[in-house]
Amino acid sequence: MVTLEELQVRTLGECRYDSPLADYVASRTTNAYYVAETDRVLIDDTISLLAARGETPLTEVPSFEPGGPRRKIFFDPKKTKVGIVTCGGLCPGLNDVIRAIVLELFEHYGVTDITGFKNGYAGLVPGKSPDPITLTPAFVETITDRGGTVLGSSRGSQNVPQIVDNLVHREIDILFVIGGDGSMRGAHAIAEEALSRELDIAVVGVPKTIDNDIPLIGTSFGFQTAYAKAAESIKGARVEVEAAIGGVGVVKVMGRAAGFIACYAALANHDADFVLIPEVPFNLQGENGLLATLRKRVKERGSAVIVLAEGAGQDLIPASRRKDASGNTVLGDFAGFLRAQIARDFKDHDEPLTLRYFDPGYMIRSVPADAADSVYCTRLAQAAVHAAMAGRTDMVIGRPRHRFAHVPISVVVKNTQQVNPDGDLWLSVLESTAQPFDMS
Numbered sequence: 001m002v003t004l005e006e007l008q009v010r011t012l013g014e015c016r017y018d019s020p021l022a023d024y025v026a027s028r029t030t031n032a033y034y035v036a037e038t039d040r041v042l043i044d045d046t047i048s049l050l051a052a053r054g055e056t057p058l059t060e061v062p063s064f065e066p067g068g069p070r071r072k073i074f075f076d077p078k079k080t081k082v083g084i085v086t087c088g089g090l091c092p093g094l095n096d097v098i099r100a101i102v103l104e105l106f107e108h109y110g111v112t113d114i115t116g117f118k119n120g121y122a123g124l125v126p127g128k129s130p131d132p133i134t135l136t137p138a139f140v141e142t143i144t145d146r147g148g149t150v151l152g153s154s155r156g157s158q159n160v161p162q163i164v165d166n167l168v169h170r171e172i173d174i175l176f177v178i179g180g181d182g183s184m185r186g187a188h189a190i191a192e193e194a195l196s197r198e199l200d201i202a203v204v205g206v207p208k209t210i211d212n213d214i215p216l217i218g219t220s221f222g223f224q225t226a227y228a229k230a231a232e233s234i235k236g237a238r239v240e241v242e243a244a245i246g247g248v249g250v251v252k253v254m255g256r257a258a259g260f261i262a263c264y265a266a267l268a269n270h271d272a273d274f275v276l277i278p279e280v281p282f283n284l285q286g287e288n289g290l291l292a293t294l295r296k297r298v299k300e301r302g303s304a305v306i307v308l309a310e311g312a313g314q315d316l317i318p319a320s321r322r323k324d325a326s327g328n329t330v331l332g333d334f335a336g337f338l339r340a341q342i343a344r345d346f347k348d349h350d351e352p353l354t355l356r357y358f359d360p361g362y363m364i365r366s367v368p369a370d371a372a373d374s375v376y377c378t379r380l381a382q383a384a385v386h387a388a389m390a391g392r393t394d395m396v397i398g399r400p401r402h403r404f405a406h407v408p409i410s411v412v413v414k415n416t417q418q419v420n421p422d423g424d425l426w427l428s429v430l431e432s433t434a435q436p437f438d439m440s
Protein backbone atom coordinates (compact mmCIF):
# COMPACT_ATOMS: atom_id res chain seq x y z
CA MET A 1 0.00 0.00 0.00
CA VAL A 2 1.28 3.45 -0.89
CA THR A 3 2.06 5.78 2.04
CA LEU A 4 1.37 9.47 2.57
CA GLU A 5 5.12 10.11 2.47
CA GLU A 6 5.43 8.49 -0.98
CA LEU A 7 2.58 10.69 -2.22
CA GLN A 8 4.32 13.99 -1.38
CA VAL A 9 4.99 15.84 -4.63
CA ARG A 10 8.40 17.44 -5.18
CA THR A 11 8.47 21.19 -5.70
CA LEU A 12 11.19 23.42 -7.08
CA GLY A 13 10.71 26.04 -4.37
CA GLU A 14 8.56 28.82 -3.02
CA CYS A 15 5.83 30.17 -5.31
CA ARG A 16 6.58 33.91 -5.45
CA TYR A 17 4.59 35.12 -8.44
CA ASP A 18 0.88 35.94 -8.48
CA SER A 19 -0.87 33.59 -10.83
CA PRO A 20 -2.83 35.17 -13.69
CA LEU A 21 -5.57 32.72 -12.63
CA ALA A 22 -5.57 33.80 -8.97
CA ASP A 23 -8.91 35.59 -9.32
CA TYR A 24 -10.58 32.44 -10.63
CA VAL A 25 -9.74 30.51 -7.48
CA ALA A 26 -9.56 33.22 -4.85
CA SER A 27 -12.95 32.65 -3.28
CA ARG A 28 -13.23 28.91 -3.88
CA THR A 29 -13.31 26.39 -1.09
CA THR A 30 -13.58 22.63 -1.34
CA ASN A 31 -17.00 21.42 -2.41
CA ALA A 32 -18.35 18.28 -4.06
CA TYR A 33 -16.87 19.37 -7.41
CA TYR A 34 -13.71 21.24 -6.49
CA VAL A 35 -10.73 20.55 -4.23
CA ALA A 36 -9.02 23.63 -2.79
CA GLU A 37 -5.24 23.80 -3.01
CA THR A 38 -5.01 23.56 0.79
CA ASP A 39 -6.99 20.31 0.84
CA ARG A 40 -6.03 16.72 -0.12
CA VAL A 41 -7.80 13.96 -2.10
CA LEU A 42 -8.22 10.73 -0.14
CA ILE A 43 -7.20 7.41 -1.62
CA ASP A 44 -9.87 5.58 0.39
CA ASP A 45 -13.41 6.02 -0.88
CA THR A 46 -15.46 3.65 1.21
CA ILE A 47 -16.36 3.70 4.87
CA SER A 48 -14.72 0.35 5.58
CA LEU A 49 -11.46 1.25 3.81
CA LEU A 50 -11.24 4.44 5.82
CA ALA A 51 -12.30 2.70 9.03
CA ALA A 52 -9.51 0.16 8.49
CA ARG A 53 -7.05 3.01 9.10
CA GLY A 54 -8.11 2.79 12.76
CA GLU A 55 -6.91 5.68 14.88
CA THR A 56 -4.84 7.30 12.11
CA PRO A 57 -5.64 11.04 11.97
CA LEU A 58 -7.21 12.08 8.65
CA THR A 59 -4.23 14.33 7.89
CA GLU A 60 -1.98 11.27 7.95
CA VAL A 61 -3.95 8.82 5.81
CA PRO A 62 -2.61 8.47 2.23
CA SER A 63 -3.90 11.30 0.05
CA PHE A 64 -3.03 13.22 -3.10
CA GLU A 65 -2.27 16.87 -3.64
CA PRO A 66 -5.21 18.22 -5.67
CA GLY A 67 -4.75 19.49 -9.22
CA GLY A 68 -5.88 22.90 -10.42
CA PRO A 69 -4.71 26.52 -10.58
CA ARG A 70 -2.83 28.01 -7.65
CA ARG A 71 -2.98 31.60 -6.42
CA LYS A 72 0.82 31.83 -6.41
CA ILE A 73 3.11 30.28 -9.00
CA PHE A 74 6.82 29.45 -9.19
CA PHE A 75 7.68 30.53 -12.73
CA ASP A 76 7.49 34.05 -14.06
CA PRO A 77 5.26 33.58 -17.15
CA LYS A 78 7.03 36.34 -19.11
CA LYS A 79 10.33 34.46 -18.93
CA THR A 80 9.17 30.84 -18.97
CA LYS A 81 10.26 28.46 -21.73
CA VAL A 82 8.43 25.19 -22.20
CA GLY A 83 9.15 21.92 -24.02
CA ILE A 84 6.70 19.16 -24.95
CA VAL A 85 7.54 15.60 -26.00
CA THR A 86 5.42 12.53 -26.82
CA CYS A 87 6.99 9.07 -26.34
CA GLY A 88 6.13 5.38 -26.66
CA GLY A 89 3.19 3.80 -28.52
CA LEU A 90 0.46 5.95 -30.04
CA CYS A 91 -2.74 6.65 -28.16
CA PRO A 92 -5.89 8.55 -29.15
CA GLY A 93 -5.79 12.06 -27.69
CA LEU A 94 -2.06 12.86 -27.90
CA ASN A 95 -2.77 15.84 -30.14
CA ASP A 96 -5.59 16.96 -27.82
CA VAL A 97 -3.13 17.09 -24.91
CA ILE A 98 -0.54 18.98 -26.97
CA ARG A 99 -3.13 21.49 -28.13
CA ALA A 100 -4.58 22.06 -24.68
CA ILE A 101 -1.13 22.56 -23.10
CA VAL A 102 -0.25 25.16 -25.73
CA LEU A 103 -3.58 26.99 -25.42
CA GLU A 104 -3.52 27.01 -21.63
CA LEU A 105 0.03 28.36 -21.57
CA PHE A 106 -0.64 31.04 -24.17
CA GLU A 107 -4.09 32.15 -23.19
CA HIS A 108 -4.08 31.93 -19.40
CA TYR A 109 -0.46 32.28 -18.37
CA GLY A 110 0.90 34.34 -21.25
CA VAL A 111 3.71 31.82 -21.80
CA THR A 112 4.54 31.98 -25.49
CA ASP A 113 7.89 30.19 -25.88
CA ILE A 114 6.92 26.57 -26.48
CA THR A 115 9.11 24.01 -28.21
CA GLY A 116 7.85 20.69 -29.53
CA PHE A 117 10.59 18.03 -29.49
CA LYS A 118 10.26 15.51 -32.31
CA ASN A 119 10.12 11.71 -32.07
CA GLY A 120 10.14 11.10 -28.36
CA TYR A 121 13.25 11.23 -26.20
CA ALA A 122 15.40 10.91 -29.35
CA GLY A 123 14.29 14.48 -30.17
CA LEU A 124 15.78 15.71 -26.90
CA VAL A 125 19.25 14.50 -27.89
CA PRO A 126 20.81 16.86 -30.44
CA GLY A 127 21.42 15.24 -33.82
CA LYS A 128 19.24 12.18 -33.17
CA SER A 129 15.99 13.43 -34.67
CA PRO A 130 14.66 16.31 -36.77
CA ASP A 131 15.02 19.75 -35.19
CA PRO A 132 12.35 20.77 -32.66
CA ILE A 133 9.44 22.89 -33.83
CA THR A 134 7.79 25.98 -32.40
CA LEU A 135 4.27 25.42 -31.07
CA THR A 136 1.72 28.23 -31.29
CA PRO A 137 -2.08 28.39 -31.02
CA ALA A 138 -2.26 28.68 -34.81
CA PHE A 139 -0.13 25.56 -35.27
CA VAL A 140 -2.23 23.45 -32.90
CA GLU A 141 -5.61 24.75 -34.05
CA THR A 142 -6.62 21.76 -36.18
CA ILE A 143 -4.24 19.03 -34.99
CA THR A 144 -6.98 17.15 -33.16
CA ASP A 145 -8.67 16.28 -36.45
CA ARG A 146 -6.21 13.42 -36.85
CA GLY A 147 -4.99 10.65 -34.55
CA GLY A 148 -1.32 10.10 -33.71
CA THR A 149 0.93 12.92 -32.57
CA VAL A 150 2.16 15.92 -34.56
CA LEU A 151 5.41 15.60 -32.64
CA GLY A 152 6.04 11.99 -33.63
CA SER A 153 7.18 9.40 -31.11
CA SER A 154 9.78 6.68 -30.56
CA ARG A 155 10.88 3.84 -28.35
CA GLY A 156 14.49 3.18 -27.32
CA SER A 157 16.74 4.44 -24.56
CA GLN A 158 18.48 7.81 -24.67
CA ASN A 159 21.21 9.38 -22.58
CA VAL A 160 19.55 11.27 -19.71
CA PRO A 161 22.50 13.61 -18.86
CA GLN A 162 22.62 14.61 -22.55
CA ILE A 163 18.88 15.32 -22.47
CA VAL A 164 19.32 17.56 -19.41
CA ASP A 165 22.32 19.28 -21.03
CA ASN A 166 20.10 20.07 -24.01
CA LEU A 167 17.29 21.40 -21.79
CA VAL A 168 19.84 23.68 -20.10
CA HIS A 169 21.26 24.74 -23.47
CA ARG A 170 17.76 25.65 -24.68
CA GLU A 171 16.89 27.28 -21.33
CA ILE A 172 13.80 25.10 -20.95
CA ASP A 173 12.08 25.66 -17.59
CA ILE A 174 9.27 23.12 -17.96
CA LEU A 175 9.21 19.81 -19.82
CA PHE A 176 5.87 18.10 -20.40
CA VAL A 177 6.23 14.39 -21.12
CA ILE A 178 3.19 12.72 -22.65
CA GLY A 179 3.82 8.99 -22.52
CA GLY A 180 3.31 5.62 -20.91
CA ASP A 181 5.05 3.78 -18.08
CA GLY A 182 8.40 3.71 -19.91
CA SER A 183 8.18 7.43 -20.69
CA MET A 184 7.38 8.16 -17.06
CA ARG A 185 10.47 6.22 -15.95
CA GLY A 186 12.40 8.40 -18.38
CA ALA A 187 10.72 11.56 -17.03
CA HIS A 188 11.62 10.50 -13.48
CA ALA A 189 15.26 10.02 -14.52
CA ILE A 190 15.30 13.47 -16.19
CA ALA A 191 13.69 15.13 -13.16
CA GLU A 192 16.16 13.44 -10.80
CA GLU A 193 19.12 14.47 -12.95
CA ALA A 194 17.86 18.08 -13.04
CA LEU A 195 17.26 18.13 -9.26
CA SER A 196 20.70 16.64 -8.58
CA ARG A 197 22.22 19.51 -10.59
CA GLU A 198 20.00 21.95 -8.62
CA LEU A 199 18.32 23.12 -11.80
CA ASP A 200 14.89 24.76 -11.64
CA ILE A 201 13.42 22.55 -14.37
CA ALA A 202 9.94 21.15 -13.80
CA VAL A 203 9.20 17.77 -15.38
CA VAL A 204 5.49 17.01 -15.48
CA GLY A 205 3.94 13.93 -17.07
CA VAL A 206 0.58 13.37 -18.69
CA PRO A 207 0.22 9.59 -18.59
CA LYS A 208 -0.95 7.96 -21.82
CA THR A 209 -1.63 4.37 -22.67
CA ILE A 210 -4.44 2.56 -24.42
CA ASP A 211 -3.67 -0.40 -22.13
CA ASN A 212 -4.86 1.56 -19.03
CA ASP A 213 -2.08 -0.16 -17.08
CA ILE A 214 -0.76 2.83 -15.11
CA PRO A 215 -1.84 2.69 -11.44
CA LEU A 216 -3.24 5.48 -9.23
CA ILE A 217 -4.28 7.80 -12.05
CA GLY A 218 -7.82 6.56 -12.59
CA THR A 219 -8.31 5.82 -16.29
CA SER A 220 -5.71 6.82 -18.87
CA PHE A 221 -6.79 9.07 -21.73
CA GLY A 222 -7.38 7.35 -25.07
CA PHE A 223 -8.38 4.09 -23.41
CA GLN A 224 -12.10 4.70 -23.96
CA THR A 225 -11.64 5.56 -27.64
CA ALA A 226 -9.43 2.50 -28.12
CA TYR A 227 -11.82 -0.02 -26.59
CA ALA A 228 -14.77 1.46 -28.47
CA LYS A 229 -12.83 0.86 -31.71
CA ALA A 230 -11.97 -2.69 -30.59
CA ALA A 231 -15.66 -3.32 -29.89
CA GLU A 232 -16.39 -2.73 -33.59
CA SER A 233 -14.20 -5.73 -34.48
CA ILE A 234 -15.98 -7.88 -31.93
CA LYS A 235 -19.31 -6.91 -33.48
CA GLY A 236 -17.89 -7.80 -36.90
CA ALA A 237 -16.78 -11.17 -35.58
CA ARG A 238 -20.23 -11.84 -34.14
CA VAL A 239 -21.88 -11.08 -37.48
CA GLU A 240 -19.43 -13.34 -39.35
CA VAL A 241 -19.72 -16.36 -37.05
CA GLU A 242 -23.51 -16.18 -36.79
CA ALA A 243 -23.74 -16.56 -40.56
CA ALA A 244 -21.39 -19.56 -40.63
CA ILE A 245 -21.70 -23.25 -39.78
CA GLY A 246 -19.75 -23.92 -36.61
CA GLY A 247 -18.67 -20.30 -36.50
CA VAL A 248 -15.88 -19.38 -34.09
CA GLY A 249 -14.43 -15.88 -34.02
CA VAL A 250 -11.13 -14.97 -32.38
CA VAL A 251 -10.54 -11.25 -31.87
CA LYS A 252 -7.09 -10.25 -30.63
CA VAL A 253 -6.81 -6.82 -29.03
CA MET A 254 -3.82 -4.97 -27.60
CA GLY A 255 -3.01 -5.18 -23.91
CA ARG A 256 0.43 -6.41 -22.98
CA ALA A 257 0.10 -7.02 -19.25
CA ALA A 258 -3.43 -5.81 -18.62
CA GLY A 259 -6.72 -7.00 -20.09
CA PHE A 260 -8.69 -3.77 -19.71
CA ILE A 261 -9.23 -3.25 -23.46
CA ALA A 262 -10.46 -6.84 -23.86
CA CYS A 263 -12.84 -6.55 -20.90
CA TYR A 264 -14.35 -3.18 -21.80
CA ALA A 265 -14.60 -3.93 -25.52
CA ALA A 266 -16.38 -7.18 -24.68
CA LEU A 267 -18.73 -5.40 -22.27
CA ALA A 268 -19.55 -2.67 -24.80
CA ASN A 269 -22.02 -5.06 -26.39
CA HIS A 270 -22.95 -8.63 -25.56
CA ASP A 271 -21.10 -10.15 -28.50
CA ALA A 272 -18.38 -12.07 -26.67
CA ASP A 273 -18.63 -15.60 -25.31
CA PHE A 274 -15.14 -15.74 -23.81
CA VAL A 275 -12.67 -13.08 -22.70
CA LEU A 276 -9.10 -14.20 -22.14
CA ILE A 277 -6.79 -11.83 -20.27
CA PRO A 278 -3.26 -12.08 -18.82
CA GLU A 279 -4.53 -11.69 -15.25
CA VAL A 280 -6.76 -14.79 -15.25
CA PRO A 281 -5.04 -18.13 -15.99
CA PHE A 282 -6.83 -20.72 -18.12
CA ASN A 283 -6.11 -24.10 -19.71
CA LEU A 284 -6.94 -25.26 -23.21
CA GLN A 285 -7.23 -28.97 -22.44
CA GLY A 286 -9.35 -30.87 -19.91
CA GLU A 287 -13.01 -30.96 -19.06
CA ASN A 288 -13.05 -27.36 -17.79
CA GLY A 289 -10.55 -26.13 -20.37
CA LEU A 290 -11.31 -23.59 -23.05
CA LEU A 291 -11.51 -26.06 -25.98
CA ALA A 292 -14.15 -28.33 -24.43
CA THR A 293 -16.11 -25.32 -23.17
CA LEU A 294 -15.93 -23.67 -26.58
CA ARG A 295 -17.23 -26.78 -28.40
CA LYS A 296 -20.11 -26.96 -25.92
CA ARG A 297 -20.96 -23.28 -26.48
CA VAL A 298 -20.93 -23.67 -30.27
CA LYS A 299 -23.20 -26.72 -29.99
CA GLU A 300 -25.64 -24.86 -27.74
CA ARG A 301 -25.68 -21.50 -29.52
CA GLY A 302 -24.41 -22.23 -33.03
CA SER A 303 -21.37 -19.95 -32.78
CA ALA A 304 -18.97 -18.29 -30.35
CA VAL A 305 -16.66 -15.29 -30.16
CA ILE A 306 -13.42 -15.24 -28.14
CA VAL A 307 -11.88 -11.90 -27.22
CA LEU A 308 -8.19 -12.33 -26.56
CA ALA A 309 -5.91 -9.76 -24.93
CA GLU A 310 -2.51 -10.08 -26.61
CA GLY A 311 -0.81 -10.83 -23.29
CA ALA A 312 -3.15 -13.72 -22.42
CA GLY A 313 -2.03 -17.36 -22.62
CA GLN A 314 1.69 -16.52 -22.76
CA ASP A 315 2.29 -19.25 -20.14
CA LEU A 316 0.92 -21.84 -22.60
CA ILE A 317 3.55 -21.18 -25.30
CA PRO A 318 7.37 -21.03 -25.16
CA ALA A 319 8.53 -17.91 -23.28
CA SER A 320 9.51 -15.03 -25.53
CA ARG A 321 13.04 -13.73 -25.10
CA ARG A 322 12.69 -10.88 -27.59
CA LYS A 323 12.68 -7.28 -26.40
CA ASP A 324 11.72 -4.10 -28.21
CA ALA A 325 13.98 -1.04 -28.34
CA SER A 326 12.67 0.16 -24.97
CA GLY A 327 13.21 -3.21 -23.28
CA ASN A 328 9.55 -4.29 -23.33
CA THR A 329 9.06 -8.03 -23.96
CA VAL A 330 7.83 -8.79 -27.47
CA LEU A 331 4.99 -11.22 -26.83
CA GLY A 332 4.75 -14.68 -28.38
CA ASP A 333 2.02 -15.50 -30.91
CA PHE A 334 -0.56 -17.10 -28.64
CA ALA A 335 -3.37 -16.12 -31.05
CA GLY A 336 -1.81 -18.27 -33.80
CA PHE A 337 -1.32 -21.16 -31.37
CA LEU A 338 -4.93 -20.88 -30.15
CA ARG A 339 -6.34 -20.91 -33.69
CA ALA A 340 -4.35 -24.06 -34.52
CA GLN A 341 -5.51 -25.73 -31.31
CA ILE A 342 -9.17 -24.90 -31.99
CA ALA A 343 -8.92 -26.21 -35.55
CA ARG A 344 -7.35 -29.47 -34.38
CA ASP A 345 -9.79 -29.94 -31.52
CA PHE A 346 -12.88 -29.49 -33.71
CA LYS A 347 -11.41 -31.86 -36.28
CA ASP A 348 -10.59 -34.48 -33.61
CA HIS A 349 -14.20 -34.29 -32.42
CA ASP A 350 -15.60 -34.32 -35.92
CA GLU A 351 -17.35 -31.00 -35.41
CA PRO A 352 -17.80 -28.49 -38.26
CA LEU A 353 -15.79 -25.28 -37.83
CA THR A 354 -15.62 -21.93 -39.61
CA LEU A 355 -12.82 -20.02 -37.91
CA ARG A 356 -12.64 -16.25 -38.38
CA TYR A 357 -9.70 -14.24 -37.05
CA PHE A 358 -9.81 -10.50 -36.40
CA ASP A 359 -6.81 -8.40 -35.37
CA PRO A 360 -7.75 -4.71 -35.21
CA GLY A 361 -4.12 -4.11 -34.15
CA TYR A 362 -2.96 -0.50 -34.56
CA MET A 363 -6.41 0.64 -35.77
CA ILE A 364 -7.61 1.03 -32.19
CA ARG A 365 -4.87 3.46 -31.19
CA SER A 366 -4.32 5.47 -34.38
CA VAL A 367 -7.81 7.02 -34.46
CA PRO A 368 -8.55 10.50 -33.08
CA ALA A 369 -9.95 10.73 -29.56
CA ASP A 370 -13.72 10.58 -29.18
CA ALA A 371 -15.48 13.57 -27.59
CA ALA A 372 -15.27 12.22 -24.05
CA ASP A 373 -11.55 11.49 -24.36
CA SER A 374 -10.95 14.92 -25.93
CA VAL A 375 -12.58 16.57 -22.93
CA TYR A 376 -10.50 14.42 -20.60
CA CYS A 377 -7.27 15.24 -22.48
CA THR A 378 -8.02 18.95 -22.30
CA ARG A 379 -8.64 18.85 -18.57
CA LEU A 380 -5.56 16.71 -17.85
CA ALA A 381 -3.44 19.12 -19.91
CA GLN A 382 -4.82 22.19 -18.11
CA ALA A 383 -4.09 20.58 -14.74
CA ALA A 384 -0.57 19.66 -15.92
CA VAL A 385 0.10 23.29 -16.84
CA HIS A 386 -1.15 24.53 -13.46
CA ALA A 387 1.10 22.02 -11.66
CA ALA A 388 4.18 22.90 -13.70
CA MET A 389 3.68 26.67 -13.38
CA ALA A 390 3.45 26.14 -9.60
CA GLY A 391 6.89 24.49 -9.67
CA ARG A 392 5.79 20.89 -9.18
CA THR A 393 8.16 18.35 -10.68
CA ASP A 394 8.72 14.59 -11.03
CA MET A 395 4.94 14.07 -11.01
CA VAL A 396 2.07 13.14 -13.29
CA ILE A 397 -1.47 14.38 -13.54
CA GLY A 398 -4.05 11.75 -12.72
CA ARG A 399 -7.71 11.51 -11.91
CA PRO A 400 -7.96 9.06 -9.03
CA ARG A 401 -11.47 8.91 -7.55
CA HIS A 402 -12.55 11.33 -10.29
CA ARG A 403 -10.52 14.18 -8.80
CA PHE A 404 -7.64 15.72 -10.72
CA ALA A 405 -4.55 15.17 -8.60
CA HIS A 406 -0.74 15.31 -8.57
CA VAL A 407 0.87 11.88 -8.32
CA PRO A 408 4.64 11.45 -7.89
CA ILE A 409 6.10 9.50 -10.82
CA SER A 410 7.96 7.18 -8.46
CA VAL A 411 4.66 5.70 -7.24
CA VAL A 412 3.01 5.27 -10.65
CA VAL A 413 5.98 3.34 -12.08
CA LYS A 414 6.24 1.04 -9.06
CA ASN A 415 3.52 -1.34 -10.25
CA THR A 416 1.42 -2.17 -13.27
CA GLN A 417 -2.34 -1.67 -12.96
CA GLN A 418 -4.15 -4.89 -13.89
CA VAL A 419 -7.67 -6.26 -13.94
CA ASN A 420 -8.33 -7.71 -10.49
CA PRO A 421 -9.74 -11.25 -10.85
CA ASP A 422 -11.67 -10.63 -7.60
CA GLY A 423 -12.90 -7.21 -8.68
CA ASP A 424 -16.22 -6.01 -10.04
CA LEU A 425 -14.94 -5.52 -13.63
CA TRP A 426 -14.03 -9.19 -14.08
CA LEU A 427 -17.32 -10.15 -12.40
CA SER A 428 -19.18 -8.06 -15.01
CA VAL A 429 -17.26 -9.85 -17.77
CA LEU A 430 -18.17 -13.26 -16.34
CA GLU A 431 -21.82 -12.19 -16.08
CA SER A 432 -21.87 -10.80 -19.60
CA THR A 433 -20.14 -13.71 -21.34
CA ALA A 434 -21.42 -16.51 -19.10
CA GLN A 435 -18.00 -18.11 -19.49
CA PRO A 436 -17.06 -20.51 -16.68
CA PHE A 437 -15.65 -18.91 -13.58
CA ASP A 438 -12.68 -21.26 -13.67
CA MET A 439 -11.13 -22.63 -16.88
CA SER A 440 -7.82 -23.62 -15.27
Ligand SMILES: Nc1ncnc2c1ncn2[C@@H]1O[C@H](COP(=O)(O)OP(=O)(O)O)[C@@H](O)[C@H]1O
Pocket: 087, 088, 089, 120, 121, 122, 154, 155, 156, 157, 158, 160, 179, 180, 181, 182, 183, 184, 185, 186, 187, 189, 209, 325, 326, 328
Ligand atom coordinates in the same frame (compact mmCIF):
# COMPACT_ATOMS: atom_id res chain seq x y z
N1 LIG B 1 14.13 3.68 -16.85
C1 LIG B 1 14.17 4.48 -17.89
N2 LIG B 1 15.02 5.53 -17.95
C2 LIG B 1 15.06 6.35 -19.01
N3 LIG B 1 14.27 6.22 -20.09
C3 LIG B 1 13.39 5.20 -20.10
C4 LIG B 1 13.29 4.28 -19.02
N4 LIG B 1 12.33 3.37 -19.33
C5 LIG B 1 11.86 3.71 -20.56
N5 LIG B 1 12.48 4.80 -21.01
C6 LIG B 1 12.27 5.44 -22.32
O1 LIG B 1 10.93 5.94 -22.42
C7 LIG B 1 10.52 5.90 -23.79
C8 LIG B 1 9.16 5.29 -23.92
O2 LIG B 1 9.13 3.99 -23.33
P1 LIG B 1 8.26 2.81 -23.94
O3 LIG B 1 8.30 1.67 -23.00
O4 LIG B 1 8.68 2.54 -25.34
O5 LIG B 1 6.80 3.43 -24.09
P2 LIG B 1 5.69 3.87 -23.07
O6 LIG B 1 6.11 5.15 -22.47
O7 LIG B 1 4.50 4.03 -23.93
O8 LIG B 1 5.55 2.78 -22.05
C9 LIG B 1 11.60 5.14 -24.55
O9 LIG B 1 12.41 6.07 -25.24
C10 LIG B 1 12.38 4.45 -23.45
O10 LIG B 1 13.73 4.21 -23.78
Ligand SMILES: O=P(O)(O)OC[C@H]1O[C@](O)(COP(=O)(O)O)[C@@H](O)[C@@H]1O
Pocket: 088, 089, 090, 155, 180, 181, 182, 208, 209, 210, 211, 254, 255, 256, 310, 324, 365
Ligand atom coordinates in the same frame (compact mmCIF):
# COMPACT_ATOMS: atom_id res chain seq x y z
O1 LIG C 1 4.00 0.06 -30.78
P1 LIG C 1 4.60 -1.29 -30.75
O2 LIG C 1 6.06 -1.22 -30.50
O3 LIG C 1 4.22 -2.14 -31.89
O4 LIG C 1 4.03 -2.00 -29.45
C1 LIG C 1 2.71 -2.41 -29.30
C2 LIG C 1 2.31 -2.18 -27.87
O5 LIG C 1 2.02 -0.82 -27.66
C3 LIG C 1 0.77 -0.69 -26.99
O6 LIG C 1 -0.19 -0.33 -27.93
C4 LIG C 1 0.84 0.40 -25.97
O7 LIG C 1 1.93 0.20 -25.11
P2 LIG C 1 2.58 1.45 -24.40
O8 LIG C 1 1.48 2.16 -23.68
O9 LIG C 1 3.57 0.90 -23.43
O10 LIG C 1 3.16 2.31 -25.46
C5 LIG C 1 0.50 -2.07 -26.43
O11 LIG C 1 -0.88 -2.32 -26.26
C6 LIG C 1 1.10 -2.95 -27.46
O12 LIG C 1 1.47 -4.19 -26.92
Ligand SMILES: [Mg+2]
Pocket: 088, 180, 181, 182
Ligand atom coordinates in the same frame (compact mmCIF):
# COMPACT_ATOMS: atom_id res chain seq x y z
MG1 LIG D 1 4.55 0.96 -21.79
